[in-house]
Every structure is written in C-alpha cells, then in structure tokens.
Amino acid sequence: MSIRLTPTFCLGLLLPILALCMLNGSIDTLPLFMEQQQRQLMMQIITELRLPRVIVAALVGAGLGMAGLLLQTLSGNRLADPSIIGVNQGAALAVVLGILIMPEMPPQWLPLLGVAGGLTSVIALWRLCRGTPPIALILMGVGLSSLLGALIGCLLILSETQQLAMVMTWLSGSFASTNHSTLVSTLVWSSVLLPASWLLCQRLGPLLLDPLSSRMLGARTGAIEGLCLLMACALGAVAVAASGTLGFVGLLAPHLARLLHPPHPERLALPVLIYGALLTMLADLLGRSLFAPVQLPAGLMLAMLGVPVFILLLLWQQRIRG
Amino acid sequence: MRVVVLDTGELDIALALGVTPIAATTPYQVGNFPDYLPLEGIELISLGVVQEPDLERLMTLKPDLILGSRLRHGRLYPLLSSIAPTVFTDKVGATWADNVRLFAKALNRENTAEALLNKIDHHCQQILAEYEIKGRPELSIVRSLQTHIRLYLPDSFIGSVMARCGLQRPSSQSGPGFARRLRSPEQIDLLDGDIVLLSEYSPKQGSLARRWQRTPFWSRLEGHLYKIDDSYWMLGIGPLAVEHILDDLEQIIHDYPIN
Amino acid sequence: MTILSTERSLFFLLIALLTLPPAILLAGEHGYSAMSLLSLLRGDTTSISDMDYLVLTELRLPRLFAGLLVGAALGCAGCLLQRMTANPLASPGLLGLNQGAALGLVCLIISPLPFLPLYAFIAALSGAFLAMVLVFGVVRITTGAIAAENLLLFGALLSTLFGALTTVALILDQHALDAIRFWLAGSLSLIERSQIGPLAALVLTGLILAVFSTRSLQLLESGHDTARGLGANPRTILIMVSAIILILTATSVAVSGPILFIGLIVPHLARLWIGERILDQLLGSTLLGALLLPLADFAVFLLDSDDRIPPGVALAILGVPWFMWLVKRRYRNQ
Numbered sequence: 084m085s086i087r088l089t090p091t092f093c094l095g096l097l098l099p100i101l102a103l104c105m106l107n108g109s110i111d112t113l114p115l116f117m118e119q120q121q122r123q124l125m126m127q128i129i130t131e132l133r134l135p136r137v138i139v140a141a142l143v144g145a146g147l148g149m150a151g152l153l154l155q156t157l158s159g160n161r162l163a164d165p166s167i168i169g170v171n172q173g174a175a176l177a178v179v180l181g182i183l184i185m186p187e188m189p190p191q192w193l194p195l196l197g198v199a200g201g202l203t204s205v206i207a208l209w210r211l212c213r214g215t216p217p218i219a220l221i222l223m224g225v226g227l228s229s230l231l232g233a234l235i236g237c238l239l240i241l242s243e244t245q246q247l248a249m250v251m252t253w254l255s256g257s258f259a260s261t262n263h264s265t266l267v268s269t270l271v272w273s274s275v276l277l278p279a280s281w282l283l284c285q286r287l288g289p290l291l292l293d294p295l296s297s298r299m300l301g302a303r304t305g306a307i308e309g310l311c312l313l314m315a316c317a318l319g320a321v322a323v324a325a326s327g328t329l330g331f332v333g334l335l336a337p338h339l340a341r342l343l344h345p346p347h348p349e350r351l352a353l354p355v356l357i358y359g360a361l362l363t364m365l366a367d368l369l370g371r372s373l374f375a376p377v378q379l380p381a382g383l384m385l386a387m388l389g390v391p392v393f394i395l396l397l398l399w400q401q402r403i404r405g
Numbered sequence: 406m407r408v409v410v411l412d413t414g415e416l417d418i419a420l421a422l423g424v425t426p427i428a429a430t431t432p433y434q435v436g437n438f439p440d441y442l443p444l445e446g447i448e449l450i451s452l453g454v455v456q457e458p459d460l461e462r463l464m465t466l467k468p469d470l471i472l473g474s475r476l477r478h479g480r481l482y483p484l485l486s487s488i489a490p491t492v493f494t495d496k497v498g499a500t501w502a503d504n505v506r507l508f509a510k511a512l513n514r515e516n517t518a519e520a521l522l523n524k525i526d527h528h529c530q531q532i533l534a535e536y537e538i539k540g541r542p543e544l545s546i547v548r549s550l551q552t553h554i555r556l557y558l559p560d561s562f563i564g565s566v567m568a569r570c571g572l573q574r575p576s577s578q579s580g581p582g583f584a585r586r587l588r589s590p591e592q593i594d595l596l597d598g599d600i601v602l603l604s605e606y607s608p609k610q611g612s613l614a615r616r617w618q619r620t621p622f623w624s625r626l627e628g629h630l631y632k633i634d635d636s637y638w639m640l641g642i643g644p645l646a647v648e649h650i651l652d653d654l655e656q657i658i659h660d661y662p663i664n
Numbered sequence: 665m666t667i668l669s670t671e672r673s674l675f676f677l678l679i680a681l682l683t684l685p686p687a688i689l690l691a692g693e694h695g696y697s698a699m700s701l702l703s704l705l706r707g708d709t710t711s712i713s714d715m716d717y718l719v720l721t722e723l724r725l726p727r728l729f730a731g732l733l734v735g736a737a738l739g740c741a742g743c744l745l746q747r748m749t750a751n752p753l754a755s756p757g758l759l760g761l762n763q764g765a766a767l768g769l770v771c772l773i774i775s776p777l778p779f780l781p782l783y784a785f786i787a788a789l790s791g792a793f794l795a796m797v798l799v800f801g802v803v804r805i806t807t808g809a810i811a812a813e814n815l816l817l818f819g820a821l822l823s824t825l826f827g828a829l830t831t832v833a834l835i836l837d838q839h840a841l842d843a844i845r846f847w848l849a850g851s852l853s854l855i856e857r858s859q860i861g862p863l864a865a866l867v868l869t870g871l872i873l874a875v876f877s878t879r880s881l882q883l884l885e886s887g888h889d890t891a892r893g894l895g896a897n898p899r900t901i902l903i904m905v906s907a908i909i910l911i912l913t914a915t916s917v918a919v920s921g922p923i924l925f926i927g928l929i930v931p932h933l934a935r936l937w938i939g940e941r942i943l944d945q946l947l948g949s950t951l952l953g954a955l956l957l958p959l960a961d962f963a964v965f966l967l968d969s970d971d972r973i974p975p976g977v978a979l980a981i982l983g984v985p986w987f988m989w990l991v992k993r994r995y996r997n998q
Contacts, residue, residue: 109453109461128464131487162817167824189479211988218813219995222753225820226987229758229924233980236849240972255831259457260480262487330824376453376462379832386828390821394798397806432838454835551773551843552854553972588853588971591719607839611779616856621718 093357100361104137104368105129109375135266136258140367140381141360142273143325144332146318148359149280151333152340152351153311156287158217161338165319166330168224172231173204174323175254179238194324201323204231205316217308256329256382258367265325272321277356280314284352287311329382331389332359338396342403408512409463409489411473412455413439414497417643418505419472421521422514428466430455432640441637441649464488472508498583498642499565505644521644528651529570532658536572539661543575545598545628548639549614550606556595558582562642566650574598588613590622600661601628604635631657670939677938677951684955685728688962689720696720722857730855731958733867734916735926739953740874741912742927743934743946747881748905749815752990755928756792756913759819760826762850762922764795765914767826769847769921773840774833781859781918785866789914795822796910850921850976852961863919870912871950877905878942885942923976925983926953932990 106112108128115125147165154163165171177200178193208227212220286307322329336359340351366388367381408426410416416429420442428450431437438444450466453459455477463471463485471491478485478493485491492511494504502522509518536542546563548555557563559574560583567574575598578585587595605612617623633653637646689696696712703711704720712720738756745754756762768791769784777783799822803814830848834841846854880901883891888898916923934948960982961975 109459110465115465124465124467128461132460132464132484160813160817162814162821164821167817167820193480212992215992215995219991222813222816222991223988225758225816226984226991228820230980230984233924233977237973237977240845240849240974241968255828257457259460260484262483264483331821334821371459371461374836376451376459377836378453378457378459379835380457383828383832383835386825387832390825393821394802397802401806456835551840552846553842586970586972588851589723591715591723592970606842610773610840610843613854616854620722622722625715 093353096361097357100364101137101141104140104364105133107368107372108133109371109378135263136261136367137364139261139266139269139325140258140363142269142277143322143329144336144359144361144363145277145356146273146280146359147322147329147332147363148336148355149277149284149352150315150318150322151359152284152337152355153280153287153315154221154333155337157308157311157315158221160218160221161341162334163221164330164334165315166328166333167228168221169204169208169228169231170201170316170319170323171254171328171330172228172235174198174201174328176200176231176235176238177203178254179235183238183242197323197327198320201320202316205312205319209312254327255380256327256385257370257380258326259378259380261325269321269325276314276317276321280318281352281356283307283310283314285349287349327380327382329363329385331385331393332362335362335389335393335396338393338400342396342400406470406512407466407468408470408472409452409466409468411452411458411471411478412497413442413640414474414501414504414642415472415508417442417641417645418501418508419512421505421644422509422512422517424512424514426472427468428452428463430458439636439640441634441641441646443645460484460488470511472511474504498562499560501562501565501642501644501647502569525644525647525651526569528648528655532651532655533571535655535658536570539658539663541573542599542658542661543573545575545578545596545601546604546638547596547601547614548604548606548635549608549612551611552588552613554587554596554613554617556585556587558584563638563650566647570651570654572654590617590620593617593622593625597626598628600657601626601630602633602638602657603630604633604638606635606639629661670941670944673938674944674947674951677948677955681732681951681955684958685732688728688958689724691962726855726857726860727852727961728958729860730852730863730919731961732954733860733863734852734920734923735953735955735957736950737867737870737912737916737953738923738926738957739930739934739949739951740871740946741909741916742953743931743949744874744877744881744905744909744912745927746931747885747942747945748902748909750885751815752932752994753816753928753987755925755931756909757922757924757927758816758987759799760795760822761792761799761910761913762917762924763823763826763848765789765792765917766848766850766922767791767829768794769918770830770833770840770844773843773847774837779843781862785914785918788918789910792910792914792917795819795826796906798822800906847921849974850917850923851974852920852957853971855919859919863915866911866915870908870915873908874912874946874950875943877901877908878946881905882942921974921976923957923974923979925976925979925987926957929979929983929986930956932986 112125112128115121150165151163154165155161174197177196181188181193181196204227208220208224212223336355337351339358340354344350344354363381366384370379370381370384373379406424408419408424409428410419410426411430413432416426419426425447426449430452432455452463468489471485471489473485473491473493474497475493475495476497482491482493492508494500494507497504505518505522509515544567546557548557556578558578558580559565559568560581577595603614605614608615637649686701689701690698696716700711709717742755745756746752765788768787772779772783772787799815799818803818807814830844834844880896883894883896884898884901891898930953931945931949933952934945938944938948957975960978964973964975964978965971967973
C-alpha cells in the first residue's frame with residue numbers, strides 16, 4: 084500500500100488533529116464558547132495553556148520521529164529507537180545526580196542537565212563501538228541503558244529526597260510545564276534541526292547499500308554515519324529539554340510511514356515528521372483528557388499505547404508482505 | 406477570596422488559618438484526602454494528583470491566590486503565576502511553622518497565624534511540664550512501610566514537632582538528617598526508646614513491622630509501644646496535624662508511668 | 665587458559681560452593697567466630713549471644729540459602745535460554761522475563777488479594793509467561809525467525825512498557841509505592857525462613873527437569889530435521905524447555921524480585937571454564953550462579969550495612985561491561 088503524500092493529504096491530516104488537540108482537554112471548551120462572558124476564559128485556556136503545549140508536542144514528536152528514522156537506517160534494524168539506547172537513561176541519571184548534589188538548583192536547569200547526560204551517554208557509546216557495525220551500537224545501547232537504570236534505581240533508594248518523586252514524573256515525558264518560553268526555544272532549535280535532518284535524509288542512500296558497493300560508488304559512509312548519530316542526539320536533546328524523556332515515537336512514526344508510503348528513506352522524511360508530530364500530540368491529548376482531572380504524562384501514554392500499536396503494525400506489515 | 410492549594414500541607418495550613426480553599430490536589434488514591442482534615446460539608450474541587458495538577462480546570466476556577474511549594478511544583482511556577490498570584494514555600498515538612506507565617510501573610514491572616522502558633526507553643530509547654538515529671542522518657546518514632554521501616558530524624562516534620570516541644574529522642578534518632586531506613590530486624594535495637602510510637606503506612610498493602618512482630622526479634626523491644634495514626638503523624642504536614650499530634654502526645658505522656 | 669578436565673573443574677566448583685557459606689558467615693564485621701559456629705554445630709547454643717543466634721538462624725542462613733537457590737535457578741535458566749535460542753546474548757533479564765514477572769507481582773500488590781507466597785508465585789509465573797509469549801511470538805511472527813537482535817530489542821521495548829504501566833499504577837495509587845519499588849529492584853533482604861522449603865522444592869524440581877531436558881536440547885541443536893528424523897518433535901522440546909525456564913525464573917522473581925545479569929554472565933563463564941557440552945555448561949552455570957549471587961549480595965551488604973542496595977545493581981555493574989564486550993567481540997569481524 085502506498086499513499087501519495089500530496090499537500091492536501093498532509094494538511095487534511097494535520098489540521099483536524101491540531102484542532103482536536105486545541106479544542107479538547109480536561110475541560111470541555113465548547114459549552115464555554117456558547118456563553119458570552121466565558122468566551123474570554125476559553126481563549127485564555129487555548130492560548131496560554133494548550134497552544135504552547137500542542138505546538139511543542141508536535142515539534143518534539145517530529146524531531147523524535149526523525150531521530151528514530153536516522154537510527155534505524157544507521158543500524159539497519161527497524162526496532163531501534165533513541166529511547167532504548169540509553170539517551171533517556173543518561174538524561175535521567177544526570178538529573179537525579181544534579182538534584183542530589185545541588186538540591187537548591189533552580190528547576191529551569193534540569194533540562195540542561197538532562198541534555199548533557201543524554202549526550203554524554205551517547206558519545207560514550209559511540210566511542211565504545213568504534214569499528215563495530217551499527218547493530219552492535221544498538222545492542223550496547225540496550226546494555227548501557229539497563230546499567231544506567233540500575234544506578235538510578237540505586238540512587239533513588241539511597242536518597243530520602245522528596246524532590247525526586249516529582250522528577251520521576253517529569254522524566255516520564257510530560258508537557259505539563261510547557262509555557263511560552265519553552266515554546267520559543269523549541270521553535271528556534273527545531274527550525275534549524277528539522278530542515279537539516281530532512282536534508283540529511285536525502286543523503287541516506289549509501290547507508291542502505293552493502294559496504295563494498297557503497298565504497299565503490301565513492302560514498303563517504305563514515306561521515307554520514309557520524310552525522311546521523313549527531314543529528315539523532317541533537318533532536319533527542321531538544322526533546323529532553325522540552326518535555327523530559329519520551330519513548331516510542333521514534334519507533335512508531337517510521338513504521339507508520341513505511342506502511343503507508345513508498346519505503347525510500349529520501350521520501351520517508353516528510354511522512355515521518357508528520358506522523359511523529361501527530362502521535363505525540365494525540366498522546367498528550369489523551370494524557371490530559373482521558374482520566375481528567377488526573378493528568379498522565381504523554382510519555383506514559385505513548386509507552387502504554389505504543390507497544391500494542393507497534394505489535395499490531397508489525398503484524399499488519401507481515402500480512403502485507405504475505 | 407478564591408484560594409487554590411496544590412498539596413495537602415498547604416490545605417492543612419489554609420484550613421487552620423480559617424480559609425476554605427475551593428480546589429486542591431489529592432496525594433494518595435485519587436480523590437482521597439487524609440482523614441484528619443475537617444472536610445465534612447466542604448465541596449473541594451479535585452485538581453487531580455500532586456505530580457501534575459490539572460491547570461485547565463485551575464484556570465476555569467479563576468482563583469485569586471495559588472498556594473504551593475517550590476519543592477513540588479517549581480517547574481510550573483511560570484504557568485501558575487500567569488493564572489493567578491502564586492505563593493510558593495521553599496520546602497515542606499520541618500519548615501511548617503515558617504510556611505504558616507508565609508501563607509498567613511499572603512492570605513492577610515497574620516494575627517490568626519500568630520495566635521495559632523502561640524496556642525501550639527502553649528500546648529507544647531503543658532506537655533513538656535508533664536514530660537519533666539515523668540522523668541524525660543525518650544521517644545522513638547517508627548514508621549512501618551511495606552518493605553522497610555523508617556526512623557524519623559530531627560530534619561523531618563515530625564522530628565521538628567518533637568524538637569519544638571523539647572521532647573527527647575533516643576540517640577539512634579537524634580543525629581542530623583531526614584529519616585533512616587531499616588530492612589533487617591537485626592537492627593531492631595535502633596527502634597527502642599522508653600516510648601515507642603509506631604505508625605503504619607497503608608497496612609492493607611502489608612507492613613514490615615507486622616512481619617517483624619512475628620519474629621522472636623520483636624521481644625527485644627523494651628519500651629512502651631503505642632500505635633499512632635499515620636494520617637496526621639506522617640502524611641499531614643501542617644498546624645492541624647500538629648494539634649492532633651499534641652493531643653495524642655499529651656495522652657501518651659499522661660499514661661506513661663512515673664519513673 | 666589452563667586446561668582442566670571438565671570433571672575436575674566441576675569438582676573445584678563444588679568445593680568452592682561448599683566453602684562459600686561458612687566463609688560468608690565468618691567474614692565481615694558482623695561475622696561469627698569459627699569457634700562459636702563449630703560449637704553451635706555440636707548443639708551447644710551457649711557459645712554465642714541470643715541475638716547472634718537469632719540473626720544467624722532467622723536471617724543470615726535463610727538469606728544465604730535463598731541466594732544459593734535463586735542464583736542456581738537464574739544461572740540454569742540463562743544457560744537453557746542461550747542454548748535454546750542458540751544465542752550468547754540472550755538472558756531472562758534482557759528478554760524482559762524478569763520484569764514481566766515483577767509486573768505480575770506489582771499487579772498482585774495493587775489488587776485486593778493478599779500478598780501470599782502462593783499468589784506471588786502464580787502472579788510472577790503469569791507475568792513471565794506473558795512476557796515470553798509476547799517476545800518470542802511477536803518476533804517469530806513478524807520476522808519469520810527468532811533472531812537474537814530482535815529478541816533483545818523487543819525485550820527492551822517490553823521492559824519499557826512494563827515500567828510505564830508501573831508508573832501509571834503509582835500515579836493513580838501511591839499506597840503501594842514502597843512495595844512496588846522494592847519488588848522492581850530485586851533484593852534478598854525480605855527472605856523468611858518459612859520460604860526456603862517451597863523455594864528449594866521448586867528450584868530443585870526445575871533443575872532436575874533441566875538436566876533431563878539436555879538430551880532433547882542436544883537433538884534440537886543438531887538441527888530440526890535431524891531431530892525429527894530421530895523421532896523427536898522440535899516444537900514439543902521448545903515448549904518443554906521454555907516451561908522449565910519460566911518455572912525457574914518465576915520462582916526466583918517471586919522471592920527476590922528481578923535480579924538481572926546473572927543469567928547472562930554465568931553461562932559464559934561456565935562455557936569458558938567447564939565446557940561446551942550442554943550438560944557440562946548447564947551444571948557449571950547452576951553452580952556458578954549459586955556462587956555468584958550470594959557473593960554479590962554479601963558484597964553490597966558489606967558496603968552498606970543498612971541493606972538498601974539491591975544485589976542486582978552490583979551484578980549490573982559487573983554484567984553490563986561483560987555484555988558490551990560480548991557484543992563487541994561478536995560483531996568485530998563483520
């Protein structure tokens with residue numbers, strides 16, 4: 084099956100979901116709209132609370148989808164996702180350590196620490212894996228993330244700091260604290276990184292060939308591999324800074340794109356961006372409205388829905404292939 | 406004044422100052438406030454769980470004041486303060502008396518706050534008088550959770566209440582710190598004091614102290630054992646909880662035999 | 665490498681295993697003196713204080729035995745899993761079986777049912793079963809083969825799902841926070857004397873079944889067609905071995921929570937030191953697992969006498985570099 088990705092299709096998909104996310108939430112906005120004096124309140128809820136959240140979710144989701152596509156192409160394995168190779172755990176460990184060492188630290192610094200931690204763990208992994216094929220990098224990432232997870236568990240048990248309980252919610256990927264300044268910084272970073280990653284995807288062809296033929300064609304696969312990893316890290320870091328650690332988007336978006344569109348990496352970039360954005364917006368919408376007033380972090384919704392959906396996707400793919 | 410509180414400690418303080426908030430978050434099971442709070446006949450709107458308050462619902466309530474703590478909701482401050490004036494304490498727990506004064510200032514109830522704290526201090530002095538007569542028995546404070554036992558140290562809420570009254574703690578519980586965790590009954594001697602106050606956190610899910618009670622180690626405890634109510638001794642962290650604790654303490658020290 | 669005959673290596677392991685318990689009891693600042701232990705063995709209880717006697721019989725010995733049994737079970741399960749999948753990277757922990765069993769326990773904790781040992785075992789077994797069916801089933805159906813990389817990645821995904829479900833349970837109901845955290849970390853510190861009997865019975869049954877299954881596994885390794893030619897049904901063998909792995913894993917998780925990496929490290933050590941033959945590797949893994957877990961448990965106990973660090977952390981610090989080295993070696997020449 085393949086759907087042509089016309090501008091009408093993209094807009095026809097994005098706009099209704101964007102509207103859905105703006106108009107729905109823990110409270111029903113439509114009745115407010117009917118009453119004259121409540122209209123201003125409704126506008127306030129939409130512009131102050133929902134707009135930044137929804138846009139940041141879309142940007143973060145698009146970036147993570149792209150990071151997933153890059154990692155999957157790089158490793159030649161369709162199960163790779165930035166969240167399972169230790170980016171998330173590295174970010175989490177840095178934040179937990181930061182809070183333990185400097186309890187007085189202002190909360191605005193946490194994203195910075197998270198980014199530093201995520202980057203450190205990926206760079207360490209990259210150096211460890213020199214001279215091995217990319218699938219080894221993914222497997223070592225799985226090992227690294229379980230080691231970091233064990234250390235986080237240990238720190239949580241050893242410390243009696245109440246603050247950490249709150250941090251754990253943030254670390255499960257939440258857009259609750261998104262405000263206008265988060266929106267601005269995410270917009271700035273994404274406007275650089277998303278087009279750049281799209282361009283990078285146009286150069287992924289040589290990675291799909293076997294090493295010998297790509298060398299004969301004169302492609303510098305090493306440089307492209309490095310760039311891919313760097314780009315995936317940068318996109319992951321922007322996501323961590325904006326929303327904590329979100330998993331599964333990087334896995335689901337490329338799979339959806341491959342199912343619905345012709346599977347050339349050059350042409351997958353755009354659908355991956357769109358599906359990543361859609362999935363994250365929807366997960367955030369479900370998290371804030373499903374059990375309202377209880378708010379569940381988007382990252383948890385993604386994990387809970389992501390695994391079953393992913394299994395269904397795999398099965399569907401299998402049926403199409405025969 | 407329409408006040409919204411973001412945690413149970415703030416709820417306790419607001420109620421103690423005579424202000425009934427319109428909305429609050431619930432910390433434990435969804436929709437479950439600690440039993441000791443006088444909430445009969447009060448319609449409190451739930452804002453969901455403490456970790457992530459429902460900001461949309463908060464905004465529709467058009468509050469005049471939001472009370473919370475930097476510890477719990479520091480990351481939400483920019484959003485909250487764009488909704489309504491927001492007053493955050495730095496910490497919760499041992500700083501409860503300072504928090505009362507801070508919120509009283511925000512609620513314009515400073516006189517109520519001073520009267521409340523004076524009443525508490527007066528009650529403390531009465532207890533201390535009786536305590537001196539009983540020969541200053543050491544009070545051990547033990548909380549049993551499902552898989553560990555916690556001894557509360559002076560930097561915790563309950564530790565600060567003990568210190569305010571001038572009550573003496575066993576040497577295992579008077580060093581600096583918040584709490585100490587125990588897993589193994591071989592450390593049971595650390596629990597001992599002339600008076601042992603035992604609190605159980607949600608024993609329905611299991612309580613380690615009950616397992617220890619079935620072992621021969623438990624008989625090594627020599628102090629007088631009293632069960633105390635977890636909801637205000639441990640979960641509630643405000644002046645209303647302190648008043649309940651002092652009532653309990655008065656009774657316990659009154660019952661304690663003179664040495 | 666020194667070349668010892670298989671029998672001699674196994675013999676040395678057995679000796680080490682026999683000397684380990686007294687060594688652990690004697691060592692450390694809380695250790696007992698050799699004289700008092702000897703007189704205890706002769707039935708003389710006056711040589712040590714009441715408290716020391718209680719600690720020895722109620723805490724130290726049950727914990728030591730639980731460590732031996734759980735370590736043996738996990739080592740054996742890891743070896744079976746690696747031979748069954750013909751993959752040196754497989755282990756119950758990395759495939760999500762341990763975490764599945766732990767999720768079963770978490771469900772039991774937040775359910776209205778009491779946390780009894782029998783229920784705990786059933787919950788752990790169903791969780792591990794679910795994880796195994798999911799991992800193997802999905803990988804098999806979607807990729808047409810059971811490739812190790814896919815098993816591992818899918819296991820990691822599943823662990824993330826289990827983690828998310830647990831966090832949601834915690835947000836909605838914090839009452840069980842402490843118990844859930846404990847059961848997810850894996851620890852030997854809540855073992856009671858009464859648990860040792862059933863644990864020993866289950867683990868020994870599993871181990872004996874495992875030993876008997878080695879012949880069938882060997883048939884399987886010679887190829888499915890050969891196995892069929894020799895009158896064996898490969899599917900039955902796979903199901904039988906999986907059942908043994910599940911029983912061993914679930915039994916150990918039900919008493920100690922998920923203890924990762926033992927099932928990964930131990931079979932490799934056994935293959936290096938004891939031998940390639942299935943029975944040798946299996947016996948070696950069992951004995952080594954029984955040695956390693958009490959040692960790790962004792963090491964963290966020495967570091968922190970308040971007994972808060974789970975032995976799984978020590979094993980992860982040991983096991984992850986090992987795992988990475990394995991990955992690197994396996995893929996270096998490709």
